[in-house]
Structure formats: structure tokens, C-alpha cells
Amino acid sequence: MGTTLFIRHGKGVTLTEDGEKLLHYADSILEMLDHALAAFPKDCEKLQIGASQTLAASRLPFWIAAFRDKYPDIRLSVATSSQDSLIQSLEKQVLDCVFVEPAYISHRVKSIFSFTEELSVIAPLESSLESLHFRPIIVNALTTCPFRNQLAAWSFSQNHKEPAVIEFDTAEAIINAVSLGMGISLLPTSLIAGKDNLCAYQIPEIKCLDLHMVTLCGQQSRQVYQFRDIVASGNPQMKMITASKNARAVKN
16 A cells, blocks of 8 residues: 555645654755756856956056956956967967967967057156167067067167076066066056156057957857957947056157
């Protein structure tokens, strides 16, 4: 004879003693399932971006802030490295999109947006343009760094002598070293916006930097193109800060 779990009567259904026991176990099982599900992160949309340290310290935070305002449920992560490493991570699908120079674009990746980064030579406060030629250059340790190479070439062209080199790993450390009078550096004008303890010179011989936002060929990630639209539209706060700094920059 089977176990009776409930009794039907005119007013509805009443659980038997066995039914009460089974309900207790069922409630316990459901509670355990809830705890188990809560222990694992829920799947969510994500976007993994790769950029140089200088871009990550200048324009990228403004773009990310604008993106987060519009798409708060998309999880963002940013990786900084050399451009060749960023391309390798993109090809391995570790990253969804990266920012690189045109030389790093191959048949495996495609450019979905490009922009020009204005560059400035920065020096300690009240430095003269003529004094820059003889100062050490403060640069990233990467020999492929475009800022390092352009600045070294310009310095050499001015006095036909290899400049003394001081290397730091981060853009913030480079800026601090320049402000302390250790030498000069070359950085995006947008990065030094609001730095009143520096002199900024735009040198005609030093060309602007072209950067491309690239993704894998065949990549159809909706999040990548949503972020591209944010980058393409720019950011009012970023434009305002950059314009303000440009107005104060000393131009040659």
C-alpha cells in the first residue's frame, strides 16, 4: 500500500504527516539549489578591451565612463600591454578589441574606427624650447614604443648626439619624473590635460599618432560595436579638457 501524502475533503486538501515530511525535504532541497546557484557567477555580457598604458591613462577612462552610463549591465575589463602583445591576445580571442597603430593591422584583423592623437613634448615648468635639446629623455622601456622612438629621433636631430635615457614603466611615473626636473618626454596631449606643473611644446617635426580600434575579421560582437560608437561620438568632457590644455600649450 502506497504512502498517502494528502487527504481531499470538501474544504480542499490537507497534508498528511508523511506529506508534511516530504514538504520539509522539498523546501530544504530548493533552498540548497538557491544557495548553489548563488555561489556561481551569472553569465552576463562582457567586453574585453586592449590598449597601451598611455591610452588607458588618457582617453579610455572617459570612453568607459560613457559606455557604462549607457550599458551598465555589460561587464568591462581593460588589459594594457605592448601593441604586438595586444594583437596576439586579440587573435587568441582573449580580447574583443584593441587599439594599435596601422603597422599592426594584418589580414586577420580589421579596423572599425581610427583617430589621430596629438603629441606634445613635456618639460619641467618654465623650461625653454632651446633647453629641451640637451635634456635626458624619459620614456617607456619598450623599444617599440612610438613615443620613445619619435622623441629619441627628434633629440638626436637637434644636437647629433644620442640622448641620455631614463626608463619608467608607467605614464604616471614618466609625468612625475618630468615634473621633478629629470628630463623631457613625449606623450599624447590629452594625457597631460590639466597638468599645470609642466611645459608642453608641440614640435612640427614630431608627427601625430594614428591609432585604430581593431577587432578580428568576422567578429560580430555587438558589444564591440556599441563601444566603437561611444569612441566615435567622443566625450564632451574629454573634448573640453583637451581644448583647455591646447589653449595653454606653447606651440613652435
